[in-house]
Structure formats: structure tokens, C-alpha cells
Amino acid sequence: MSLSLAISITGRLLAFAMFLQGLELFLLTRKKYFFEIWSFTNLKGDLEKGLPLSNSLIAFLFSGVMFKTIIVLQMIAAVIGLFYLDAFSFGILFFTHLMICIRFRGTFNGGSDMMTFVVLTGVLIAFNSSHVETQKLGLSYIAIHIIYSYFKAGLSKIIHADWRSGLALPVLLERSLFLDIRLITKKFHTKKHLYFIFCWCVLIFELIALGLPMFSQFTLYYFLAAALFHFVIYYSLGLNRFFWIWMSAWPAIFYSVSLLQTK
Amino acid sequence: MRFFKTMTTNLPTRFQFKIFVNLIRAMFPNWNFFDRIAYGFELEFKVKNSYKWERISFDQKRLPLGLFISPNCSMALAQVNILEHFARDIQELQAIKTEIHSKDLEDLTTFKMLRSILRVKLNESGFEDKVIQFKIVACDQVEKIDVYISDWIILGPI
Numbered sequence: 067m068s069l070s071l072a073i074s075i076t077g078r079l080l081a082f083a084m085f086l087q088g089l090e091l092f093l094l095t096r097k098k099y100f101f102e103i104w105s106f107t108n109l110k111g112d113l114e115k116g117l118p119l120s121n122s123l124i125a126f127l128f129s130g131v132m133f134k135t136i137i138v139l140q141m142i143a144a145v146i147g148l149f150y151l152d153a154f155s156f157g158i159l160f161f162t163h164l165m166i167c168i169r170f171r172g173t174f175n176g177g178s179d180m181m182t183f184v185v186l187t188g189v190l191i192a193f194n195s196s197h198v199e200t201q202k203l204g205l206s207y208i209a210i211h212i213i214y215s216y217f218k219a220g221l222s223k224i225i226h227a228d229w230r231s232g233l234a235l236p237v238l239l240e241r242s243l244f245l246d247i248r249l250i251t252k253k254f255h256t257k258k259h260l261y262f263i264f265c266w267c268v269l270i271f272e273l274i275a276l277g278l279p280m281f282s283q284f285t286l287y288y289f290l291a292a293a294l295f296h297f298v299i300y301y302s303l304g305l306n307r308f309f310w311i312w313m314s315a316w317p318a319i320f321y322s323v324s325l326l327q328t329k
Numbered sequence: 330m331r332f333f334k335t336m337t338t339n340l341p342t343r344f345q346f347k348i349f350v351n352l353i354r355a356m357f358p359n360w361n362f363f364d365r366i367a368y369g370f371e372l373e374f375k376v377k378n379s380y381k382w383e384r385i386s387f388d389q390k391r392l393p394l395g396l397f398i399s400p401n402c403s404m405a406l407a408q409v410n411i412l413e414h415f416a417r418d419i420q421e422l423q424a425i426k427t428e429i430h431s432k433d434l435e436d437l438t439t440f441k442m443l444r445s446i447l448r449v450k451l452n453e454s455g456f457e458d459k460v461i462q463f464k465i466v467a468c469d470q471v472e473k474i475d476v477y478i479s480d481w482i483i484l485g486p487i
Binding site: 089179180301 | 452
């Protein structure tokens with residue numbers, strides 16, 4: 067994969083993921099009760115204590131109307147970014163994402179918001195320079211974070227006995243928002259060996275990510291496993307945002323890993 | 330220069346760096362996903378003259394295009410997150426204060442958001458009583474522990 071192709075695909079997938087994020091929020095803000103919970107009145111205390119801005123500016127920037135405006139701005143910038151890979155559109159996306167995260171007291175969806183910042187940063191580094199080495203740096207930044215995210219997630223799990231014994235997975239699935247997942251988990255409650263196998267599949271999948279730079283010939287297979295992994299996470303826990311933002315980072319991994327192969 | 334002056338006019342003297350860092354924490358990645366399978370949290374409520382606690386459900390249905398957009402599910406996950414944050418806020422308060430008053434908790438942002446969640450959820454189910462008590466319950470496979478039980482509160486209209 068060439069550098070320009072990797073940047074192009076990463077940028078477009080990122081724009082697509084952020085368009086979906088914006089669309090989701092846009093639909094939510096049209097629901098009657100959304101601003102009841104995430105009202106400025108409820109959030110005012112944290113915003114005024116946490117932002118070094120005047121109260122009037124905070125009230126303006128984080129009002130319901132401005133929030134909807136920022137979401138629409140994100141969607142527009144994302145559509146532009148899908149067709150024209152320019153630093154300005156992605157700079158707007160960085161701004162809108164930051165404002166939205168702050169509006170949700172830090173994150174709306176945890177890890178996917180963090181990874182969005184990672185991919186945005188890498189893409190902005192790549193877009194803001196005509197030097198090939200700087201562009202490579204942008205993609206490498208994304209690749210390092212993605213590989214590290216898998217490995218760190220696995221490392222954090224394997225030190226806990228619940229994961230090593232297979233007990234963690236049914237506990238996690240029993241907290242799913244989907245009734246069918248909870249029922250299936252309860253149905254297989256006695257099949258502890260199954261959960262043991264699945265837990266270790268997750269642990270091995272996450273931990274071996276660190277080997278990708280050294281065994282780049284397996285990148286495609288790992289990517290397919292990752293796509294399946296993120297789909298299963300969505301299907302069982304409802305985390306659809308994770309799927310798209312992690313997928314957007316994969317062209318950067320393919321390119322960065324291939325760089326190591328050519329050296 | 331004028332813009333800078335406008336931005337910083339009446340800068341709140343109660344600026345807290347810790348809250349600022351929390352607001353921008355998405356910029357500092359943390360990849361500890363589902364590492365510790367500790368307690369899950371449930372939200373329950375009861376009305377006056379009743380001994381029965383009822384659980385607030387955040388259950389969702391999977392939509393056909395849910396992989397692309399799933400607003401209700403994402404919102405439900407965010408609401409469950411508020412429960413977890415509230416439980417964490419209580420733990421943090423317990424660590425710094427020997428005695429916690431109702432006002433300490435009612436001033437928390439997470440308390441206000443929880444109250445709003447209750448208002449929304451009970452309104453959705455056509456519930457008419459406006460005076461309720463709620464509690465946060467920590468659950469694992471073995472036990473359930475009441476983390477917090479509120480005073481009687483008036484939910485008020487939406």
C-alpha cells in the first residue's frame with residue numbers, strides 16, 4: 067500500500083466514522099428527553115469549574131443550540147472530508163469532537179472517543195506537511211496507538227484471575243443491554259470450559275498484537291480477526307462506534323507494518 | 330487582545346484543574362478495556378407506602394442498521410456510565426470526608442443527571458408518582474450491595 071493511498075483511506079474512513087457519530091448524536095438531540103439528562107443546567111457546575119473561560123462564554127458555547135450546531139458542523143466537515151482530504155476539514159472535526167466530548171463531561175462513549183482523537187491527530191500530522199517523513203510519522207502515530215491499544219487491553223486483563231479462569235466473560239455478557247445476549251449467557255452458564263476458551267481467545271488475540279511489526283506477513287489475518295472481534299463487541303455489547311473508528315485506523319497499520327518489511 | 334479580554338472576563342475563581350483534565354480526558358488514551366470485572370450497577374426506585382424496589386431497565390433492541398447508527402443504544406450506555414460515575418463519586422467523597430451529608434451528594438453533577446434519568450424513565454413508563462426514593466445497587470454474581478439510598482425526592486415535571 068502506498069503512502070498516499072494509506073493516508074487517503076485512513077482519512078476517508080475516519081470521516082465516515084465521524085459522520086456516523088455526528089448522525090447518531092443529531093438523532094439523539096431530536097429526542098424529547100435528551101436535553102433533560104444532558105442539560106446545560108445539570109452540566110453547568112462541571113463546565114464552569116473545569117474550563118478557564120468566562121461563565122457567559124461557557125453558557126454560549128455549551129448551550130443546547132450551540133451543541134446541535136456543532137454536531138451539524140461535524141457532519142458537514144465529515145462529508146467534505148470524505149471527498150476532499152484537506153487539513154482544514156479535519157481540523158474542524160478535531161474541534162467539534164473536542165467540544166462534544168467536553169459537553170459529555172469527558173467522553174460520550176469512552177474508548178471510541180479516545181481513538182477518534184488518536185486517528186484525527188495522526189491524520190492531521192499527515193495532512194499538514196508535504197514532507198514524506200512527516201506524513202509517515204502521522205500514520206505511524208496511529209499504528210503505534212492501535213497496536214498498543216490491543217496489547218494493553220490484553221495485558222490489563224491477563225493479570226486478573228477472572229480473565230485467566232474464564233469467569234470474566236459471562237459476568238461481562240450478563241450486563242449486556244441486549245436481552246438475547248443475557249439469555250444465551252445464562253443458558254451456557256454451566257459450560258464453563260466454553261467461556262474459558264473464549265476468554266483465552268480474547269487474551270491471545272489482544273496480546274499477540276505486539277508481534278505484528280515483527281511478523282507483518284500475518285497483518286491481513288490479524289485484521290480479519292480484529293474486524294470479527296469488533297463486530298462481536300458491537301453485537302454483544304452495542305458498541306458500534308468502536309467498530310468504525312478502529313477500522314479507520316487499520317490502513318495506517320498496514321502501511322506502517324509494510325515500512326518495517328521493506329527496511 | 331479584546332477577544333482575549335472578553336474570554337477571560339469574570340474568569341471563575343473556582344477553576345479546578347482536576348475537573349479540566351477530566352473534561353479533556355479523551356485526548357489522553359487509556360486502553361484498559363473491561364480489565365477488572367468488578368461490580369455492575371443497577372438503579373432502583375420505590376414509591377411511598379411501598380416496600381418494593383423496582384429496577385430501572387436500560388435494555389435495548391438491536392436495530393437492523395445498528396452497526397452504523399444506534400442512538401438509543403449509545404444513549405443507554407451513556408446513562409449506565411452515569412450510574413458508574415455516581416458510584417465512583419460517592420467512593421471519592423467517602424475517601425475525603427468522614428461524614429457525608431445529603432447536600433454533598435445532591436450537589437454532584439452525577440446526582441443531578443441521575444435524577445434526570447429517573448424523571449425521564451418514569452415519565453416514559455407513564456409513572457405518575459412524583460415522590461420517590463432511589464438507590465444504586467452494586468451487583469456481582471454472588472451478592473448485591475446497596476451503595477447509596479437517597480432521601481425521598483420530588484422528581485418534578487419534565
